[in-house]
Amino acid sequence: MQEVNFGIIGSGTVGGGVLKAIQRNGPLMSSRLGVRLTLLKVAVKNKAKTRPVPVPASLMCTRWEEVVRDPRIHVVIEAVGGTKTAKAIVMKSLASGKVVVTANKALISAHGEEIFEAAQRYGVNFYYEAAVGGGIPIIKVLREGLVGNRINRIYGIVNGTCNYILTRMKLEGLEFDEVLKDAQRLGYAEAEPSLDVDGDDAMHKTGILASLAHGFWVNPKQIHMEGIRAISRMDIQFAERLGYTIKLLGIVKKLEKTSGPGRRRKGFVPVQVSVFPTLVPNSHVLASVNHEFNAIFMRGDVVGDTLYYGRGAGQDATASAVLSDLADAALDLKTGNMNRIPPFVPHEGEGTVLDIDEVVSRYYVRLSVVDRPGTLAKIATILGRSKIGISSVIQPEGHEGESVPLILMIHDASHAAMNRALTEIGRLPVIKAAPTMIRVETFD
Numbered sequence: 001m002q003e004v005n006f007g008i009i010g011s012g013t014v015g016g017g018v019l020k021a022i023q024r025n026g027p028l029m030s031s032r033l034g035v036r037l038t039l040l041k042v043a044v045k046n047k048a049k050t051r052p053v054p055v056p057a058s059l060m061c062t063r064w065e066e067v068v069r070d071p072r073i074h075v076v077i078e079a080v081g082g083t084k085t086a087k088a089i090v091m092k093s094l095a096s097g098k099v100v101v102t103a104n105k106a107l108i109s110a111h112g113e114e115i116f117e118a119a120q121r122y123g124v125n126f127y128y129e130a131a132v133g134g135g136i137p138i139i140k141v142l143r144e145g146l147v148g149n150r151i152n153r154i155y156g157i158v159n160g161t162c163n164y165i166l167t168r169m170k171l172e173g174l175e176f177d178e179v180l181k182d183a184q185r186l187g188y189a190e191a192e193p194s195l196d197v198d199g200d201d202a203m204h205k206t207g208i209l210a211s212l213a214h215g216f217w218v219n220p221k222q223i224h225m226e227g228i229r230a231i232s233r234m235d236i237q238f239a240e241r242l243g244y245t246i247k248l249l250g251i252v253k254k255l256e257k258t259s260g261p262g263r264r265r266k267g268f269v270p271v272q273v274s275v276f277p278t279l280v281p282n283s284h285v286l287a288s289v290n291h292e293f294n295a296i297f298m299r300g301d302v303v304g305d306t307l308y309y310g311r312g313a314g315q316d317a318t319a320s321a322v323l324s325d326l327a328d329a330a331l332d333l334k335t336g337n338m339n340r341i342p343p344f345v346p347h348e349g350e351g352t353v354l355d356i357d358e359v360v361s362r363y364y365v366r367l368s369v370v371d372r373p374g375t376l377a378k379i380a381t382i383l384g385r386s387k388i389g390i391s392s393v394i395q396p397e398g399h400e401g402e403s404v405p406l407i408l409m410i411h412d413a414s415h416a417a418m419n420r421a422l423t424e425i426g427r428l429p430v431i432k433a434a435p436t437m438i439r440v441e442t443f444d
Helices: 013-033 064-069 084-095 105-122 138-145 160-172 176-186 200-214 233-242 315-335 375-385 415-426
Strands: 002-009 035-043 075-078 099-102 151-157 244-254 271-281 293-300 304-311 360-369 390-394 404-414 436-440
Touching (some): 035 064, 064 084, 084 105, 099 105, 099 315, 138 200, 138 304, 151 200, 160 233, 160 293, 200 271, 233 244, 233 360, 233 390, 233 404, 233 436, 304 315, 360 375, 375 390, 375 404
Parallel strands (some): 002 075, 075 099
Antiparallel strands (some): 151 244, 151 293, 293 304, 360 436
């Protein structure tokens, strides 16, 4: 049986999970692949540290360079996280002719083009299935399973922390801060949670999906991003009353309908790539994806609608995806075809990301208003001047204090028009707090 040797750099959540999984199922993988998988080295910062998954002393080293330079090692698994050191590891490994496997979505989002070019230049491959969706094999779906489709829509719940928080806010009637503190205590959220709750993590993953689906590399700076900090218990409750559930969605779609030219040229339709809280109809399958689970809903022009569901984070889910990539790398080495499925193939070089100002959506708007005659008329006048129509209004009774909530459901309008109108509305003397605006998705 042919032997493939690999090393792991990093022994935290990802590295430890891969070690545990390979100890458990390594022989099974070897028998399925016809390739003996052998772990030769694990690079750690501190050999004396106590780890949830113990690293055998015979495998430990303290410098990542020892893994990369070892001529016996064919595959390097990068599990250090971050971007600076991780990039150095990846680039040095590729230059040394070693296949690289990673779960590092921030690295790919920031340096993907450079890394893919290096893999091609050095004639080796780079795998990153675990970077999006945890244990959901969504990268394989896009690169292999749906290769015969034009992907017109992607809607993804791709951050488990945000989904956990929003789920508990809905089911238990809690405020954001209450659930966040509990999520941190239980380990679902980091002590510094901004990468999750402000949308960065979902943005990295959504950009990768958009790039694979549409064939041009999406610059993270072009992705409009909003997090969930501003979502209140009141918004969750009103959404439920209207027949919706609030989810943080990564959205990738070609939009024939925009508010402006959309930089159209030579028949190219610009692509919306964005991350923001969204009202999802309770009748849609994504509305029922709860707690830390992820789900990615995709629409292809041949296959139609498909859904991919599973644990989007955590040691075991991530390790499962890394082992899948390790298996592909082993088969590539076995057959001598090191670029059977390249990490990224540009195929729409002139594609472009649609500016968020041109994106047309429906909206939920919550205003805190003084309850006096003429208030709604003032608001409607401003919206009317911007050619924005109101589809329904809710002003619930029983609220005490100098202001009451006013809920507006808005017909299709551009982001730019809504921003201008809400800025003007916010200046009215009868408005007592900054307006809250959440998009409504119809999945059409």
